[in-house]
Amino acid sequence: MGFPEITPGDLLGDLIFNKCLDSGLSFIDRDLIVVAQKVVSKAEGA
Secondary structure: OOOOOOOOOOOHHHHHHHHHHHOOOOOOOOOOOOOOHHHHHHHHOO
């Protein structure tokens, strides 16, 4: 169960958050998630 292909308009934050929860990860206050610029650009349509 990999990460889906990112396309323009995808809600990247929701995809990442839900995939983490599906994988059994949890978050606590002040956690940081680092995301590569390439995937952000894909979601923005750049």
